[in-house]
Amino acid sequence: YDDEFDAIVVGAGPAGSASALTMADAGLDVIMIERGAYPGAKNVFGGVLYTPTIRELTDIDDAPLERYVGEKRFGMLSPEDETAVSVKPNQWHQEPHNDSYTVLRGDFDEWFAEQAVEAGATLITETTVTDLIREDDGQIVGVDTDRPEGELRAPVVVLAEGGNSLVAEGADLKDPSPREDVAVAVKEVIEFPGDGNEIEDRFRLTEDSGVSYHYFGEGAVGDAFGGAFMYTNDDTVSIGLAYRIEDAVTSQPKPEQTLNEFKSHPAVAPLVRGGRTVEYSAKTIPEGGADAMPDLVHDGAVLVGDTAGLVLNNGVHLEGTNMAVESGYHAGNAIITAMANDRTDANALLEYPRNLEESFVVQNLERYEWLMETAVEDKDLLFRDLPRAIADASEEYFSIDRDPKAEHADEAKDRILQTIGGWSGAAKLAWRYRKVM
Ligand code: FAD
Structure with missing residues (x-):
């Protein structure tokens, strides 16, 4: 391959492949650089891929999906007991299965990168980007890699290197996360x-x-x-x-x-x-949420996916792949516009953060920002005392003996109320967490 491209994508995870696929579909000459032996070789995640945006970008019928999620269950664990809520809507058994599938990243990421390659992108593996190349005026114009004479040039670089973003941090495009x-x-x-x-x-x-x-x-x-x-x-x-x-x-x-x-x-x-x-x-x-998001556009570069801090992890939701893909898609489109106007300075790329802010990505991060901050303050109550009290109260409430049920119910209620500071404590807690619903 040549060493001049329209765009260079650092990292072939979900964010990188989504941006490459978007740009390649529009006819841009894109190269993805992946340090792993193949995309996904080194990638770790829990297990559920959320596919609404991927479906917009490509046909997922032949994607290596493991199982669709037919049940979500939330278990509160005290040291020995569990109190759980299970959600099993019958609708989730029908296509498109609530767009939630378990996958193994080694299989999925390789397949998704292949979609970008089929659309015309170039993929090189076993190559690590070590630095960005800048002009004297600060404009980023390419990357250096760990290969001999490994410089590649393009008017714009997409940093999709995941959360451990050494290239973006090394080039002062973001601070290390506190x-x-x-x-x-x-x-x-x-x-x-x-x-x-x-x-x-x-x-x-x-x-x-x-x-x-x-x-x-x-x-x-x-x-x-x-x-x-x-x-x-x-x-x-x-x-x-x-x-x-x-x-x-x-x-x-x-x-x-x-x-x-x-x-x-x-x-x-x-x-x-x-x-x-x-x-x-x-x-x-x-997990810094919306407040911790770095600047997403720079002269000649954009930050997407985990590199931009786009993960929602609040106990109920653990989502990052969908945000990565959505950000890659918006970044790719902004680059298409910028290239058409022959400018890739930060101002020319602003369509990306604007569209991301209007998307579910930033809206979800903003919605749950307060939850993490508040829950950290209430950590002992929410994660230790209340699960114990609820487990004790449930055991008490359902216990079978020769006492009247009313006595068990009163005792169960008292155990919870003691833990949360009586009825006034319950009211305060309900008010504090009213936005959860
Ligand atoms: P990554 O997936 O991290 O991809 C980055 C890519 O860049 C990798 O392929 C890497 O090898 C490559 N790379 C890095 N540096 C370089 C370099 N210098 N040169 C070349 N290549 C480079 N999200 C969900 O949606 N559902 C879940 O169930 C879920 N569970 C999770 C559980 C765990 C334990 C963790 C850690 C995360 C979980 N997430 C989950 C979040 C999700 O994994 C991420 O949000 C998502 O992978 C981000 O995609 P990305 O493309 O931005 O980064």
Whole structure:
């Protein structure tokens, strides 16, 4: 290949491939540079891919999807007990399955990058971008790589290198994230011996359906602020947890130890019993929300996906792939416009942040910004005391003996009220979290 392109994309994750596909579809000469042996080789995530924007960009009929999510379950874990809510709308069993599918990133990212290549983009793998090239006036005009004579030039560079964004930080396009804005995550993929129907039997599933289980409370991540997850693939289970890096360096045992404790929780152990860990990975998640978003456009460069901090992780939602793809799509379109006008300075690329702000990406980040800040302040109550009280109260409420039910109900109610500071405490809590609904 030539060393001059219309656009260079650093990283072939969901954000990078979405931007490359968008631009290649419009006829731009795009190159994606990926450090892994193939796209997705090094990529870690929990397990659910949200596909509305991907569907807009390409046909997903032949995408390597594992299972559609037919059930979402939220489990509050005290050290020994679980109180859970399960959501199973029948509609999710019909196409398009609420656009939520479990995937293995090694398979999916490779397939998605291939869509960009089929649209005309070039992909080079096993190549790491080490720096950006600038003109004297500061305009970014290309990248340097770890290959001999590895410079490539283009009027615009898309930084889609994920959360660990060494190139963007090294070039002063963003500051390193402060500790409180980063979570550490560990994940295992577990395989089960058996007749091939192990996942269906364990989770009571029909052929293609799967589950997304989220857990919080002491039984999930100890004293840390975060949560755990479990997702079903075709033949394996993805299980892991994430919590603030601040907790990882202070009080909490190591993440792998916390994961082992979670896996042996009485509510979790039967689901993974007899399994063998076939993959183990660790990664950080940017969780700073809308406030922590860096400038998205620079002279000759745009930041997309995790590099731009676009992840929503609040216990109920763990979404990043959809935001990555949406940002890649808007960035790609803004670059198409800018190239048509023969200008790629920051002002010429502003269509990207404008469209992203109007999209679900920034709106969702802004909506839940306060939740994370408020929940951190109430950490002990929400993640330790209340799960314990709810577990005790549920046990009390449903206990069968020769006492009248009214006595059990009163006792159960008192346990909760004691924990949250009586009826006035309950009212304050409801007011504080009114925006959740
Ligand atoms: P990435 O997926 O990180 O891709 C970046 C790419 O750039 C990689 O291929 C990398 O190899 C490459 N790269 C990096 N540096 C260079 C370089 N210098 N040169 C060349 N190539 C480079 N999101 C969901 O939607 N659902 C989930 O269930 C979910 N669970 C998660 C669980 C965990 C444990 C974690 C860590 C994240 C989870 N996320 C989830 C978030 C999601 O993984 C990310 O938001 C998403 O992967 C971001 O995509 P991206 O393309 O921006 O970055």
